[in-house]
Amino acid sequence: MRMAELSGRSGVPIPTIKFYLREGLLAPGVRTSPNQADYADTHVRRLALIRALLDVGGLSVATTRTVLDRLDDPDADPDVSLGKVQYSLTSPATADADALARVDDLIRRLGWQVRAANPARISLADALTALGRLGRDDVLAALDRYADAVHAVADVDVALVVGRPTPDDQAETMVVAMVLGDALLAALRRLAQEDVFNRRA
Amino acid sequence: MRMAELSGRSGVPIPTIKFYLREGLLAPGVRTSPNQADYADTHVRRLALIRALLDVGGLSVATTRTVLDRLDDPDADPDVSLGKVQYSLTSPATADADALARVDDLIRRLGWQVRAANPARISLADALTALGRLGRDDVLAALDRYADAVHAVADVDVALVVGRPTPDDQAETMVVAMVLGDALLAALRRLAQEDVFNRRA
Numbered sequence: 125m126r127m128a129e130l131s132g133r134s135g136v137p138i139p140t141i142k143f144y145l146r147e148g149l150l151a152p153g154v155r156t157s158p159n160q161a162d163y164a165d166t167h168v169r170r171l172a173l174i175r176a177l178l179d180v181g182g183l184s185v186a187t188t189r190t191v192l193d194r195l196d197d198p199d200a201d202p203d204v205s206l207g208k209v210q211y212s213l214t215s216p217a218t219a220d221a222d223a224l225a226r227v228d229d230l231i232r233r234l235g236w237q238v239r240a241a242n243p244a245r246i247s248l249a250d251a252l253t254a255l256g257r258l259g260r261d262d263v264l265a266a267l268d269r270y271a272d273a274v275h276a277v278a279d280v281d282v283a284l285v286v287g288r289p290t291p292d293d294q295a296e297t298m299v300v301a302m303v304l305g306d307a308l309l310a311a312l313r314r315l316a317q318e319d320v321f322n323r324r325a
Numbered sequence: 326m327r328m329a330e331l332s333g334r335s336g337v338p339i340p341t342i343k344f345y346l347r348e349g350l351l352a353p354g355v356r357t358s359p360n361q362a363d364y365a366d367t368h369v370r371r372l373a374l375i376r377a378l379l380d381v382g383g384l385s386v387a388t389t390r391t392v393l394d395r396l397d398d399p400d401a402d403p404d405v406s407l408g409k410v411q412y413s414l415t416s417p418a419t420a421d422a423d424a425l426a427r428v429d430d431l432i433r434r435l436g437w438q439v440r441a442a443n444p445a446r447i448s449l450a451d452a453l454t455a456l457g458r459l460g461r462d463d464v465l466a467a468l469d470r471y472a473d474a475v476h477a478v479a480d481v482d483v484a485l486v487v488g489r490p491t492p493d494d495q496a497e498t499m500v501v502a503m504v505l506g507d508a509l510l511a512a513l514r515r516l517a518q519e520d521v522f523n524r525r526a
Contacts, residue, residue, distance in 0.1 A: 135458075169459075176455040236516060237523035244515035251509040254377040257336075258370070260501055262485055269481045270506075271513055276474035278517035280467050286525065287463060300461055302515075305471075308452040309514075310507050312472055314445035315437060316479035322438035324487065 127153070130163040134171040141171070147185055149174050149192060173296065181303030191303075195295050219249035226252055234271055281305065328354070331364040335372040342372070348386055350375050350393060374497065382504030392504075396496050420450035427453055435472055482506065 131138045144150040150170055153161030170192075177188045219227075227249045231238050238245070255263050281301045288294045331354075332339045345351040351371055354362030371393075378389045420428075428450045432439050439446070456464050482502045489495045 172455075172458045172460075176459060180452050180455040231516065234520075236520035238516050238519045242516060242519055244512040248509060248512035248516065251381050251505050251512060254373075254381040254505055255501070255509075257373040258377060258501060259373075260498075262488060262498075263501060263505070266481050266485055270478065270510065271517070273474060273477035273481065274510055274513040275517045275520070276477065277471065278514055278521045280470045280474065281514070281518055282521040282525065284463055284467055297461075297463075300456070300459060300464060304452050304455055304464070305514075306507075306511050308449065308456075309471065309475055309510070311445040311449035311452060312475040313479055313482070313506075313510075314503075315432065315439050315443060315449065316472070316476045317482055318439045318443055319437035319476070320479045320483040324483065 125163050126160065127163065130167055130171070134168050136171050136175065144171070144174055148189055149185070173299070176300065177303055180307050182307070183303060191299055195292075195299065219246040220253045223249035223252040223256070230267060230271065234268070277309065326364050327361065328364065331368055331372070335369050337372050337376065345372070345375055349390055350386070374500070377501065378504050381508050383508070384504060392500055396493075396500065420447040421454045424450035424453040424457070431468060431472065435469070478510065 125133070127138055127141060130136075131141060134141075136144075141150065145152060150167065153163040153167065156162050174188065174192070177183045177191065178185070183191070224245065227245050231245075252264065252267075284301055285294050285297045288297050326334070328339055328342060331337075332342060335342075337345075342351065346353060351368065354364040354368065357363050375389065375393070378384045378392065379386070384392070425446065428446050432446075453465065453468075485502055486495050486498045489498050
């Protein structure tokens with residue numbers, strides 16, 4: 125299909141599609157003349173994924189490119205690639221050593237099988253450092269209860285991923301479940317909080 | 326205390342403190358001379374909260390100012406103010422009518438007591454629209470399971486909030502639990518996913 129049809133079917137304006145092409149988020153179409161190219165159904169699908177990552181997931185263009193590159197890497201071992209997609213969605217900083225030790229204690233106490241390379245260890249340590257700085261021992265004391273509830277969320281995530289037929293499908297599901305999932309869970313959490321408050325009142 | 330001591334105790338550099346003062350995130354100290362002011366313990370605590378919202382929570386300066394203004398509003402009814410703090414942490418857009426109807430169906434089906442004014446309805450509808458565009462009926466079908474797991478998270482949130490002695494404390498806990506909570510839960514979720522994957526393998 126031509127770019128005009130791609131725009132119509134995806135709902136993405138032509139200038140925006142050109143921006144995604146320039147930024148390397150969308151693969152070029154097959155050239156049919158010096159200023160025309162042919163696009164396929166995979167482009168429609170990819171545009172939906174790009175918009176989801178940018179608009180709903182709130183990822184930057186650079187992070188979106190990294191995630192899509194991981195998805196498209198033909199040499200990736202499917203199992204390794206799922207982990208890589210997951211890891212590329214977490215932006216690690218440097219963590220305080222005490223907070224990191226606290227995270228590792230938690231992981232050990234829960235018996236979770238998690239590699240030291242998982243960057244979410246550092247993200248979690250950063251959150252714990254901020255809580256410690258605010259003197260919020262009550263929130264720190266609730267960590268195990270939060271972890272139990274979140275493990276039930278991860279069960280749903282993983283069931284969705286392994287339910288997909290092909291490694292490509294699984295990797296895309298991982299991205300969707302992670303990025304849209306964060307937005308979706310944050311929204312559900314705000315609704316559930318109001319419900320819990322109202323029931324107590 | 327002088328600004329140098331405030332900087333030392335909070336760990337926030339002086340130029341950054343001056344930026345927060347200019348941006349209206351931090352209340353001015355009490356002037357003791359034309360170029361000196363006196364700061365209190367409340368300033369140390371507020372700096373920790375500002376850093377948590379900006380650095381760990383990833384909020385913009387403008388959103389952080391809105392949240393802090395809500396916290397500081399002396400006329401706020403405590404119950405209303407908790408809702409307002411929660412609402413100000415959710416940035417609503419315009420939602421697709423079908424997706425919004427789907428959200429309201431979900432809320433009804435779950436029996437959750439949620440007001441129509443809760444902006445998280447719109448955030449959730451946006452996530453559902455993106456999933457629909459990606460053809461992810463499998464994720465949409467998992468909504469009820471996600472909702473159940475997230476309700477358990479909200480139980481912990483609300484227990485932390487109502488466990489605080491004063492309305493001010495409760496409002497601050499709401500902010501901390503919401504903003505740091507999103508970061509903390511996202512990190513826990515990534516760790517839990519790896520655990521679930523490893524147990525299946």
